[in-house]
Amino acid sequence: MSTSNDHGLSEFGYRQSLDRSIGKFASFAAGVSYISILTGTFQLFYFGFGTGGPAYWWSWPMVFAGQIAVALCFAELAARYPVAGSVYNWSKRLAGPTTSWLAGWMMFTASVVTLAGVVLAYQVTLPQLWSGFQLIGDGGGAHDFGISAVIWGAVLILFTTVVNAFGVKLMARINSIGVFIELIAAVLLVVILAVNVVRGPGVFVDTHGLGEGHTGGYAGVFLVAAIASAYVMYGFDTASSLGEETVNPRRTAPVAILRAVIASFVIGGLILLFAIMAAPDLSDPRLSTSSGGLQLIVLQVLGGPLGKVFLCCIVVAITVCALAVHTAGIRLMFAMARDNALPFGVRLARINAKTGTPVVAAILIGAVAVAILLVNIGTPQIFTAVTSVAVVMIYLAYLLVTVPMLVKRVRGGWSGRDAGGHFSLGRFGLPVNMVAVLWGAGMSVNLAWPREQIYGGGVLRWMALIFIGIVAAIGLAWFRLRGCRRLGTLPEHQADRGDRLVDELS
Template sequence: MTTVRSDDAELQEFGYRQELKRTLGNFHTFAAGISYISILTGTFQLFYLGFAQGGPAYWWSWPMVFVGQLMVALCFAELAARYPIAGSIYNWAKRLSNPHVSWLAGWLMLAASATTVAATALALQITLPQIWDGFQLVPDNPTNAVILASILIVFTTVINACGVRLMARINSAGVLIELIAAVIMVIVLAAFAVRGPEVVLETHGTGEGNSLGYMGAFLAASLASLYVMYGFDTAASLGEESVDPTRNAPKSILRAVIASFLIGGLLLLFALMAVRDINAPELGTVGLQYIVLDVLGPVVGKIFLVTVAIAIVVCVLAVHTAAIRMMFAMARDNNLPGGQKLAKVSARFQTPVLPALLIGVFGIAFLMVNIGQPQIFSVVTSIAIILIYLAYLLVTVPLLIARLRGRWPLDTVEGQEPRFGLGKWGLPINIVAVLWGAAMVVNLLWPRQAIYNPSPPFHWYLQWGAVLFVGAVTLVGFAYYWFVQRHRSGVLADHAHTPTEAAAVPEVR
């Protein structure tokens, strides 16, 4: 049986000492990965977008995204088997490339995770008022979305500040409820089907007027699936708090992706087969919430919507948790302002409390800046996802370069063989992962008015908002690092395994 001492060997290679308490088991790490993806949150949050842009045939984007993201997940699983460490994306890039690339990967992932906290919390607006109109606190929907999201972020901030054990218990319970509800929902919708699976061949004329025909409409609709299937690296980011992470993290990553694909795909398929009127305008505005209430009636339908609300809560909790680990990982390398304070682990709660508070404050502040904006939902979500896909590329590209140079696998911990490897399939899988990631970044960034500025007021800066924001985050962030922070970078003495190991980590050159 793997001991805590052998679990800590990876940390020692990175020059860190064990500070976070190892309390998470196999299901906890799986729950963290699948709750970040969150089948019910993503499908209920964004079905309307996919259907409005591509009609029922948008369903095919779900298996397409699964295949692409599975390639990325396989690369991450191989890395997690060797380096299950907090701030996984940041530390993997550091191992594979150089400090500059790793800082940018960590920065993009941190900005993405903090933004995703806000973006995901907005999903409550689509669900809670459908359950009870008392949740519509103010008449204006965008403003009400911000209020509900802010309340949720306060909750996740408090839970995360109280330690990983409490977070894991709530998250695991929520994931269990979500999975059971999703499976039951699939079965019930299948029982009420009024048409066959050929419905997914219908386009509803969405390609008309598009310069690329239905392909253009489909690529826009695919954003609804791209927005869902990511975040599986969270299982590895909790590696310093997990027992036997080199075994559990790779399995959790792959199980989270595969389970999400199977359950989510069936849910979307049977929903399209069960809705009484496939041409109902509410499918492109309200989405799955409308289908559940339409098919199951108000009483049973609202019971299922309650489970969707629970899924949203644990999803935001998981995203918040991942953002904290990224901030902690970068701070203990003194790669963020105030690194000493940000990396401090509470003796009472055994977790970095200050990052929990800062992520919560940023999430709420980000929402407040955008209050009253009708485009907030799609723009905020898009920005977060683009940053994550870019951060993923800053791992898969250096990994591919290492393979091509014959430098992979890197040295492993002495006496410990990796629990997961891709073998001869590693190179083709890695190539597909890079090509997929690059293509989807372009697809996500494309300044479509239908996505980024679908309703008045129409302004060029709203349509190009994702490009402008992502560019600003990348350039301004890296400029700060290059001229200021990189001169201070290095493992802080309080967090170093030994004084002599607080220097650089070996790099692939």
């Protein structure tokens, strides 16, 4: 174990340049806020319910079963490699430079697009609090919803950019407060919905005839509806992506990853369960629209004033979710730039002397996310398709970690003893890793499948293959032709020889 004050960072060839101040709850909050129970369930309920009916709820435990296997693998990696840009750095130590660069590139691109997608949730919730939050028209015009969504989204991105630029302490404080509010609100919502149930659990085995005429029957419909759950339960690796800023990261980050996934599964699953059982009328067509959905059930069951209090909590959840997504993207960009694995790496990896954060990276990600938002004004179908593809890219990035990890296990190159007494799956590592790979591959295919319900008609149906192919081709072309020749830790980020010697002797 290292005795240097960088928590073993010099072991990986880096010097401590980020501000190490994140504690246990803040680390847990980072993972929870990225998953964001209230943001995801409220933003996507209408799609899951509208596609699969009440029985779509079973996709929630199904997705959890797959993602907890991935989270367990990540917890092991977090204990061994507590370095910024989790997915990129993990893959770098499990596979070759091309695989790790592609994992980082996929995850980074997806994170920027995801940020643009998350901030649009403001428009889904704010006008239900007060009609004045519909900034353009009355919401009935062709472009009213889209333009208002872009404006609110840009405001939120400006906020997350400023907070991230000011330093990790401010980010962690705001994020922790927001997550605390979100968790309290979520638990209270579960209790209130449970008290107001009007139907029994039998509703969850009634398919309402939705599989009739569909290829594969209800199973085919269910796979489509399951996307609503798959779109929520990811991003838990954020707790480890902040490893260089976390106190005692080898112990803190693995626990934070697992707690974030489990807490999100339990609370989010109960909200969906009791909301369906408490909804006054499951045949109400508004439950299957983005302007109604779960928000409508809350307002109907809780009544106007109390329902709007909970909607305010959803706004808080959306805010910290966007903050966490932005933060994770910054750390990934910093990690890759520090290895000179991105163009203009020196500038992107530069740490501001006053704030202790990579300010240029924060501003650049914010600017690109706002630019992506502008697509939503005239062609929302394309934006929806691209944001859906971003989730596929995250699942693929996870596979670029779990597959090399499985290969290393099979070849006998992975030992639990290397964890230094911290989190290890031991003899369960191989079966858990196999489940993580099979799950990730299966869900990636399901998410990318050319469905009109997800991507639209015509050529948009193939958006997943087209977009991912273009992103991968452009990225790999630059990396193979130029980037791979420049790889190497930038001098200003290299560990001092003295720190390295301490790690070697420890």
